[in-house]
Amino acid sequence: MPISKNETQQLRVGRLLKAHGLKGAIKLELFTDDPARRFVPGAVFTLQVPTSSPWHGKTLELIELKWFNSHAVGFFKGVPDRTAAEGLVKAILWIDQDSDEQSAEEDAWFDHQLVGLDVIRDGEKIGVVRQVNHMPAQDLLVIEQASGEVLVPFVKAIIPAVDIVAGTMTITPPPGLLEELPESDDDEEAPTQESSPEDTPAE
Structure with missing residues (x-):
């Protein structure tokens, strides 16, 4: 279904790292290049926290x-x-943003912009992005290949380029991320030879 221009999307802008001092301050990791715009007094954030947290469902x-x-x-x-x-440590902060608003931030996309992108490796299509999982440590992309789905960390070292207009995402995975590593000959155990009475030297 097409997304209407006034439909609201969620944009991840930060993570709460640890308590700072005694007056309730919290150190943040920012996921925005424009904190002066996103973190203004009165800004309201949706919290991503475990369901067991007393902050679950709150802003x-x-x-x-x-x-x-x-x-x-x-x-x-x-x-x-x-x-x-300390009860908010590791919480992820989200804000509402209109889907037609153009982000001025580099390397910032809505989930719906990433889902459906063709995944390109060495100039060849190897799969399609099916889902974006936002985890406390990092985001993980669910990429569907012919052999099945794999989870890929959404980091610059592995995903160096995203082209929304072209509908592609370039991937440079380390060995073994998308396929099984070949077994080394050194890992193969030599067959064990059992001795028989005939092999035992006579005394």
Whole structure:
């Protein structure tokens, strides 16, 4: 179904790393090249947290973003102390964005822009992106090949280029990521020879 121009999509903009100080501040890892635009006072973020978390299904409102030794540190409404801040560690922050809004950020895409892209390796199509999984450590792409589905880390070293207009994603996987590694001859065990009474030297 075509996406209407006013339909809202979710954009991942950061991850909460660890508590900072005693007043509820939290150090952030930013996934945006424009924090001044995304992290303004009053900005409201959707939280990706485990279902067991008391923050599951809730939003988080930013009071202020500060910088300490080149690290982004956020102060949020409803997070008054270090204990509350520690309960949000590893949470991923999402914002709503209109699907027709052009992102000014490099290497930032909506999930729906990535799903369906042809995966190109050495100039040849090897599969199609079927899903994007957002994990605490990194994003994983579900790529469907003729042999089945594989999970590929969505990092620059492995996915150096994404061309939404062309509908392609270039992949340079390390050996063994997309196929089984050939067995080394050195790993093959030599057949064990059992001795028989006839082989035992006479005393």
